[in-house]
Amino acid sequence: MPYFVYKISPPRQLEHLDTVDQYQRARELVRERRQSEPRETGAEYRLIFARQQGEAERLLSTPRDTRVIGED
Numbered sequence: 001m002p003y004f005v006y007k008i009s010p011p012r013q014l015e016h017l018d019t020v021d022q023y024q025r026a027r028e029l030v031r032e033r034r035q036s037e038p039r040e041t042g043a044e045y046r047l048i049f050a051r052q053q054g055e056a057e058r059l060l061s062t063p064r065d066t067r068v069i070g071e072d
Contacts (some may be wrong), residue, residue, distance in 0.1 A: 001022060001049055001050065001051050002019050002023075002049075002050075003020045003021070003023060003044040003047050003048070003054070004016065004018075004019055004047065004048050004049075004050060004053060004059060005017045005019070005020065005025035005026055005029050005030055005033075005045070005046075005047050006042065006045070006046050006047075006048070006056070006057075007033070007043055007044070007045055008039045008045070008046060008060065009041070009042070009043045010042045010043075012061065014057055014060055014061065015044055016053060016057075017045075019028075019035070019053070019067050020047075024051075026047045027047065028048065029047075030045045030047050030066040037039055046060060049055040
């Protein structure tokens with residue numbers, strides 16, 4: 001299964017940048033993009049492992065539950 005690289009711009013707009021077969025290359029690509037993007041834009045770069053592009057976009061657009069590490 002390939003790795004899909006996305007740029008996520010506010011408000012949660014997904015832009016497919018690349019599809020890569022190797023995790024190392026996908027990670028390098030995301031790191032390069034993060035370093036070159038000014039923080040003020042609010043854009044995020046993410047990679048996701050999925051069978052196809054539609055599944056990757058569905059996974060990225062689904063809100064994640066907040067993690068509960070411990071109780072107060």
